[in-house]
Amino acid sequence: MWPLIYTFSWQEVRHQPWRHLAAVLAVMLGVALAFSVHLINNSALEEFQRATRAVNGQPDLEIRPVQGDFDEALFGQVATLPQVRIASPVLDATLRMRGADGQPAQLRLLGLDALVLPAVAPALMPQSAPGRNDDRLALLLPDRVFLNAAARALAGGAADALTVLGADGTARRLAVAGSVAATGPALAVMDIGAAQSLLGRAGRLSRIDLRLAEGADRGALATAIRALPGWTPALRLAQPQDDAERISNLSRAYRVNLTVLALVALFTGAFLVFSVLALSVAKRAQQFALLGVLGLTARQRLRLVLIESLALGAAGSAAGLALGLGLAWAALRLLGGDLGGGYFRDVAPALRLDAGAAATYGVLGVLAALAGGWWPARAAQRLPEAQTLKGLGDAATGAGRLWPALALMAAGGALAHAPPVFGMPLAAYLSVALLLVGGIAALPWLILALYGRLAPRLGRRLLPLMAVERARRMRGSAAIALSGVVASLALSVALTVMVASFRESVTRWLDVVLPADLYVRAAGGSGGDAAPFDAALLQAAERLPGVERGVGQRLRSLQLDAALPAVTLLARAIDAQAPGRSLPLTGPVLPAPPGRIAVYVSEPMVSLHGAQVGGGLPALDAAFGLPPGRFFVAGVWRDYARQFGAVALDRADFTRLTGDSAASELSLWLAPGADEATVRAGLRRLARDRLGSEDALEIASAAQLRATSLRIFDRSFAVTYWLQAVAIAIGLFGIAASFSAQVLARRKEFGLLAHLGFTQAQVRRLVAGEGAAWTLIGAVAGLGLGIAVSAVLVKVVNPQSFHWTMDMLLPAGRLGLLCAAVVAAGTATAWLSARAAASRDMVLAVKEDW
Numbered sequence: 001m002w003p004l005i006y007t008f009s010w011q012e013v014r015h016q017p018w019r020h021l022a023a024v025l026a027v028m029l030g031v032a033l034a035f036s037v038h039l040i041n042n043s044a045l046e047e048f049q050r051a052t053r054a055v056n057g058q059p060d061l062e063i064r065p066v067q068g069d070f071d072e073a074l075f076g077q078v079a080t081l082p083q084v085r086i087a088s089p090v091l092d093a094t095l096r097m098r099g100a101d102g103q104p105a106q107l108r109l110l111g112l113d114a115l116v117l118p119a120v121a122p123a124l125m126p127q128s129a130p131g132r133n134d135d136r137l138a139l140l141l142p143d144r145v146f147l148n149a150a151a152r153a154l155a156g157g158a159a160d161a162l163t164v165l166g167a168d169g170t171a172r173r174l175a176v177a178g179s180v181a182a183t184g185p186a187l188a189v190m191d192i193g194a195a196q197s198l199l200g201r202a203g204r205l206s207r208i209d210l211r212l213a214e215g216a217d218r219g220a221l222a223t224a225i226r227a228l229p230g231w232t233p234a235l236r237l238a239q240p241q242d243d244a245e246r247i248s249n250l251s252r253a254y255r256v257n258l259t260v261l262a263l264v265a266l267f268t269g270a271f272l273v274f275s276v277l278a279l280s281v282a283k284r285a286q287q288f289a290l291l292g293v294l295g296l297t298a299r300q301r302l303r304l305v306l307i308e309s310l311a312l313g314a315a316g317s318a319a320g321l322a323l324g325l326g327l328a329w330a331a332l333r334l335l336g337g338d339l340g341g342g343y344f345r346d347v348a349p350a351l352r353l354d355a356g357a358a359a360t361y362g363v364l365g366v367l368a369a370l371a372g373g374w375w376p377a378r379a380a381q382r383l384p385e386a387q388t389l390k391g392l393g394d395a396a397t398g399a400g401r402l403w404p405a406l407a408l409m410a411a412g413g414a415l416a417h418a419p420p421v422f423g424m425p426l427a428a429y430l431s432v433a434l435l436l437v438g439g440i441a442a443l444p445w446l447i448l449a450l451y452g453r454l455a456p457r458l459g460r461r462l463l464p465l466m467a468v469e470r471a472r473r474m475r476g477s478a479a480i481a482l483s484g485v486v487a488s489l490a491l492s493v494a495l496t497v498m499v500a501s502f503r504e505s506v507t508r509w510l511d512v513v514l515p516a517d518l519y520v521r522a523a524g525g526s527g528g529d530a531a532p533f534d535a536a537l538l539q540a541a542e543r544l545p546g547v548e549r550g551v552g553q554r555l556r557s558l559q560l561d562a563a564l565p566a567v568t569l570l571a572r573a574i575d576a577q578a579p580g581r582s583l584p585l586t587g588p589v590l591p592a593p594p595g596r597i598a599v600y601v602s603e604p605m606v607s608l609h610g611a612q613v614g615g616g617l618p619a620l621d622a623a624f625g626l627p628p629g630r631f632f633v634a635g636v637w638r639d640y641a642r643q644f645g646a647v648a649l650d651r652a653d654f655t656r657l658t659g660d661s662a663a664s665e666l667s668l669w670l671a672p673g674a675d676e677a678t679v680r681a682g683l684r685r686l687a688r689d690r691l692g693s694e695d696a697l698e699i700a701s702a703a704q705l706r707a708t709s710l711r712i713f714d715r716s717f718a719v720t721y722w723l724q725a726v727a728i729a730i731g732l733f734g735i736a737a738s739f740s741a742q743v744l745a746r747r748k749e750f751g752l753l754a755h756l757g758f759t760q761a762q763v764r765r766l767v768a769g770e771g772a773a774w775t776l777i778g779a780v781a782g783l784g785l786g787i788a789v790s791a792v793l794v795k796v797v798n799p800q801s802f803h804w805t806m807d808m809l810l811p812a813g814r815l816g817l818l819c820a821a822v823v824a825a826g827t828a829t830a831w832l833s834a835r836a837a838a839s840r841d842m843v844l845a846v847k848e849d850w
Helices: 002-015 017-056 072-080 149-155 194-199 218-226 242-283 285-291 298-335 355-381 385-389 403-414 427-440 443-458 462-473 473-514 535-542 603-609 618-623 652-659 676-692 701-715 718-745 747-754 760-802 812-837 840-849
Strands: 059-063 084-098 106-110 143-145 161-165 171-179 189-190 207-212 237-238 518-522 545-559 567-572 597-603 633-639 646-650 665-670 696-703
Touching: 002 017, 002 161, 002 285, 002 298, 017 298, 017 355, 059 084, 072 084, 072 207, 072 237, 084 149, 084 194, 106 149, 106 161, 106 194, 143 149, 149 171, 149 189, 207 718, 218 237, 218 567, 237 535, 237 812, 242 285, 242 298, 242 355, 242 473, 242 597, 285 298, 285 385, 298 355, 298 403, 403 427, 427 443, 427 473, 443 462, 443 473, 462 473, 462 760, 473 603, 473 701, 473 760, 473 812, 518 676, 518 701, 535 545, 535 665, 535 676, 545 618, 567 652, 597 652, 603 633, 603 646, 665 676, 676 696, 696 701, 701 718, 747 760, 760 812
Parallel strands: 106 189, 143 171, 567 646, 597 633
Antiparallel strands: 059 207, 059 237, 084 106, 084 161, 084 207, 143 189, 161 171, 518 665, 518 696, 545 567, 545 665, 597 646
16 A cells, blocks of 8 residues: 555645645644644633732632621631631732833732741742842831732832822832742732731731641631631632632633634635545546556555545644644734633733643544545545546436435534533534534535526526536535535634624623713723722812713622632612613613612623522622622623623612712713813813822723724634635635536536537536536525524524623625625636636547547
8 A cells, every 4th residue: 555655646746736735734724723722721821820829829728708808807816716727818909000111000919927928828928139138027117019020020120119009199109129939910019017008908808818737627617717706798718729710610611612713724624625635536536447447446445545635634733733833832922821801811821832732633633634535535435447447437416315414403403502511512512513514414405406496497598507407417516515615604604693793782782881971090990999089089070171970980899709700890870760771781670679779780690690680699798798688680781891790789879888989980971062182181180189190090982992892802803704714715725626626527528518519618608607506505505504503603602601692693795795705706716627628629538438
């Protein structure tokens, strides 16, 4: 077999290097995209987990509040328990700092007890800067901070001081006394007493980290802690690994979706391998037949073509792994670890190789090539030797049975209703695959149904009749040739519908959540739970010339479940009689019963926290220290900004419960005819007078926020347009290869047509008509399958993956142009393939039978 591979297969590659190189490049591209996405996500996840472990340290148990902070009296009570070996108090806050470029930026501040840090969080142990005289007591001194690498970069590298901004805009200068080894976003460490003084939170803690005594029972300790006088229902016991694990679990579906999307290129690459080998087998049909006469068995011909496809897959996989490694390295250097999902924002990971993943994606590339080479190999195996040597070709037209195709599509429809598996829409992915395979398997019957009715209507038009009749009578061959176009067009249609639906849903969502003219927040972000706008500042903003009214919104983080990321509490003005004016509701609204407080939850709250309309939120009751059943879920709303969940309640209810009238953000409505620039100038003056600097505020109009949001959306989905183009190009290449193979096998048929009086132009028009007839069927099937697949993506994959819904939109104009482009391109490729068949010597092709 090996001598035959060199003398027979290798010579074909040498004579047609570009065609085989295209197949190798298709496999390479699919492997590279999938492998690079895996490496980027895996590196980002590992870096996030490492940074989380460094900041959280190595405790055995943590005590955290549901929201805000808690009384440090509990610390003294916990520290005396016999099961506790070390108790470490922590004050955690997010501040705004002024960077070296003068611009505000976010800085995480940790107030810690230096005496217990080596045993609990060694990565946070301060290292004094060289040359300082107070190095031994630096952490205990007020206004001394120790920065990690990211914070030092923001502060200017060798800077010996930094300026932080309080919630009221007052600036405080802190001395940089040294560094900490912890990685991740900008972080500063200081003594917990100094941090409490700096933040004005004396006697308050954010969490307590516990190291247990040897042999201590966690269950008994948890019971003992909950029995302490300082324990309240608003506190939670959490495992230290929860922070990393919950991001890993929630991002799993996102990472899998990205990988599946990247594998679309590999899926279409399999069809390109099929096209290349189908053309190659058709060109070498008489050589295969001669080898058969000389003793090469049908099974050996099958093995020979499969070895050729294996070689294409192996070469493409090897090159794809190398390219994927380079793409991942470049993406991590240029873009960081976040690919648009928001899970790994502000993470700058180093590339981490994964030998297991490399082997997996390499094998996938080889298997894709083998799958693409299977049908050509079977064609070589079934080759009728005597008939082929006479140049009569393969007249197989079988279409198989219809029921397997219908069964596959029915199974795909049933799987679309299956629940997620391990938080991922695995059944939905299988549903998409079965719909595509079933739809492609039903192509012969679609051709028969449509062209069987059309053929009698073309009795007086010879060339169209011949094109339609060939498609109808050779429907098995037509279905095989069209499979690549149908698969690629279906996926392109599905992605087009999904992206258009998502974009339209985001646009409608922005219409509801951005009703005001101007939006104001603190520069550099809102600073976590900080509320820099007090009631006096809001009133001053409302009195500015040109402002008709202003509304504040309070944001607060809630840790309702230790195993899930924090949700966001939004205290905003909500009209109980018409909540849909300020919230994009997804269903009916129930009025709150007397004595209960209405809240509105976002869709992730339903899927992640089990909230239901008409029910309560016990965790939220506990967070506010209220008896169970006080909060009432009145409705569900759509929120694309906070993917881990949000709870909205009327700001008046929030102020009544907490006494907190400050705001995190301001929304301003301008009076008719007011000049926006004048209002902006007034806000900057207000910031200078009240917050100490004109650049202490970020001011944006609703149009700016809308444009920015949609620009980010388009950039996030730009890769899908590129993947659509690749898929369509590969499918059209398959059509071109199929027609090239056919016209080579039909040279005698074209010669006979020439003897009957057909001109070269008529032969080219005939083949172009066949291309139009075939790709028209492909466009119809691809459109129908694509809409079915898009319904699965929009209604099943998206809610199961990201816990929010969208309205399905069919962009008719865009889909029509896409199908028309495919038909036009298919017709053009068929016409180009016919040029060789309609050459001047096609008459001589009949002489071979004389």
